[in-house]
Amino acid sequence: MADQTRPYAIHSDSECDRLERQAALAGLEHHLRHVPVPEAAYILDAGCGSGAMTRCFGSRYADASVIGVDIRDDYVSYAQGRANEDGLKNVEFRQGSVFNLPFANASFDVVWSKYVMQWIDEPKRAVAEFRRVTKPGGVVVCCNFDGFAVTHYPEDEALQRQILTVFPRLVDVYIGRKTAPIFHTCGLINISVVFEPDSLFTTVGSIDPERRENWVVQLAAARPYIELRHSILFVGGSPEISRLECPVRIKNGPTRTSRSDRRAPPKGVLPLAILRVDKSNFGCR
Numbered sequence: 001m002a003d004q005t006r007p008y009a010i011h012s013d014s015e016c017d018r019l020e021r022q023a024a025l026a027g028l029e030h031h032l033r034h035v036p037v038p039e040a041a042y043i044l045d046a047g048c049g050s051g052a053m054t055r056c057f058g059s060r061y062a063d064a065s066v067i068g069v070d071i072r073d074d075y076v077s078y079a080q081g082r083a084n085e086d087g088l089k090n091v092e093f094r095q096g097s098v099f100n101l102p103f104a105n106a107s108f109d110v111v112w113s114k115y116v117m118q119w120i121d122e123p124k125r126a127v128a129e130f131r132r133v134t135k136p137g138g139v140v141v142c143c144n145f146d147g148f149a150v151t152h153y154p155e156d157e158a159l160q161r162q163i164l165t166v167f168p169r170l171v172d173v174y175i176g177r178k179t180a181p182i183f184h185t186c187g188l189i190n191i192s193v194v195f196e197p198d199s200l201f202t203t204v205g206s207i208d209p210e211r212r213e214n215w216v217v218q219l220a221a222a223r224p225y226i227e228l229r230h231s232i233l234f235v236g237g238s239p240e241i242s243r244l245e246c247p248v249r250i251k252n253g254p255t256r257t258s259r260s261d262r263r264a265p266p267k268g269v270l271p272l273a274i275l276r277v278d279k280s281n282f283g284c285r
């Protein structure tokens, strides 16, 4: 994993199960309308995680050959196991990095990559690889967030400061808006951009149990990074706003609670509050 400069901070032993639940919540079939797939296409899912989208392509396009690549061996094994369970014969998985894809030039009609560019420090290098392995006339489609976790209303100044300290160090929270310029720099042509409202992390009013759990699992996994680097300060929040209870050990640094948080947290356990996160999915091809 030498070239994965930004650690995948939300990794845990149950990350693939979480990615599967997240994919089910997202409704992957909706993505397919953004991806023109020719007959008997060769399709790459770069940074495939649990392989949910790889399988989605495989089951929708029976005449296609679909390959999922991920940097983590354990995710690749998980993804292959799920595809085998589904009896998908046209889907396979390989370990590999988006910086050095294990394929010849011009191998694929379609390269798909979702929620990966935010995790890597050199997205241009990855897109240059996507271009290299795409056939002339093929398409590269990336699906990224813009403003991940950093936009909410009403704004709590202290919380906002904390969020802006932590999240941009974990991921590139503004990778969405950078995607088209990166494509342009890498020499891709006929670039189009589709904005979609996010239905996974955006919450207006109270959050449902599945989406809440999706936040909790990721933040719990990322806790060592957050503690180590920043002494997370996601404390408080308005009572009417969804609250994520997640044990966070504060190693050092000051802690704060918002004025509106009147419940005393149990000792050593701080409530994490995610305010109404608002962001867009940013599709680009």
Ligand SMILES: C[S@@+](CC[C@H](N)C(=O)[O-])C[C@H]1O[C@@H](n2cnc3c(N)ncnc32)[C@H](O)[C@@H]1O
Pocket: 003, 004, 008, 019, 023, 046, 047, 048, 049, 050, 051, 052, 053, 069, 070, 071, 072, 075, 096, 097, 098, 099, 113, 114, 115, 116, 119, 120
């Ligand atoms: C948020 S997950 C998204 C997985 C999948 N695309 C999805 O939408 O469910 C990001 C994935 O990118 C993978 N990844 C991170 N850096 C990578 C790299 N350099 N090369 C290949 N995969 C990478 C991680 O292992 C993880 O599976």
